[in-house]
Amino acid sequence: MTLPIVISCGEPAGIGPEVAAKAYQVLRSTVPMAYVGDPRHLPADTPVVGIDHPSEAANAMAQGLPVLTYGFAGHSTPGHPDPKDAQGVIDVIAACVDWVTQGHASAICTAPIHKKALQDGAQFAYPGHTEYLEALAGNGAHAVMMLASDALRVVPTTIHIPLADVPAALTPAVLRDTIAITHRDLQRQFQINAPRLAIAGLNPHAGEGGKMGRQEVDWIADLVRDMVAEGYDLTGPLPADTMFHAAARAKYDAAICMYHDQALIPIKTLAFDKGVNVTLGLPFIRTSPDHGTAFDIAGKGIADETSMVEALKLAQKMSKT
Ligand SMILES: NC(=O)c1ccc[n+]([C@@H]2O[C@H](COP(=O)([O-])OP(=O)(O)OC[C@H]3O[C@@H](n4cnc5c(N)ncnc54)[C@H](O)[C@@H]3O)[C@@H](O)[C@H]2O)c1
């Protein structure tokens, strides 16, 4: 039996359902999938096949997008989330994790959520999928966010926290774990036998020898040195402003960054249309497009599905390794 990728619907007021429906049209003959959510949220012209279990998805693909129906309580409209839908968005993600951990799906691909809508509507306790999936995985999992494209892979060590909180959250233990998990999962899931990782500094010019910040001289350089001695292929701490041009990118397989925007600005500048968000460190495969809910274009039929297509293709590739 061919296991499908389960697609969590994400925020119904956003472009997630639209890019899922468009991705189905692109991949219908190559990537078995099942959309989990309320079929009311899909574009009206989507060919939908209701199924009761993921095992029915592969055979249904030729007729239409297989849908595991989850009825939503609210009435979101494009660009306008209904707080009554927030709990459904959260529950669908959990249902997808259940399908994949029980062996009924090969991977999860998450359509974008609107974090504030979930926090306002359902007191969602997590700032994003990554942290929620880590909690659902349990067993001390450390979820690591990676955004990947042909041009660049980036890993933010701290994720969805205010910039003012980064220095305290950025500890040697967290950075060590992030490096080790990235190294391991690039080997296991991306077939890179000896991953080369570039470690960014936190401060301008990687601290300029302690004149512009002390984290680099106080502990980041020591940690890098220790891990190199253990066999990791690391360079850094590097000045972040000069580590993303083409010649610099050719020297590493992934950039370990210190905070969210240090990592995500370069990849979304280079490859917004094709970037994929992958969560490393989980006992199951999770990918996602690199864009958000795009309320400004929701319901207009103009959302570009390329990132969703790439996310589904990468999930399929990872599930075959
Ligand atoms: N995986 C996720 O769940 C995820 C990822 C990123 C952002 N978000 C959330 O999405 C919400 C909105 O975030 P944002 O406004 O910063 O970013 P966004 O990606 O939603 O939109 C940024 C800009 O890019 C455009 N855009 C985005 N995706 C597009 C597509 N597929 N085709 C054409 N144009 C597209 C939008 O119209 C907008 O102008 C926030 O709540 C954010 O936290 C969720």
Ligand SMILES: N[C@H](C(=O)O)[C@H](O)COP(=O)(O)O
């Ligand atoms: N930080 C991600 C981005 O900007 O693309 C986005 O918020 C998604 O994060 P989760 O996958 O944790 O929801």
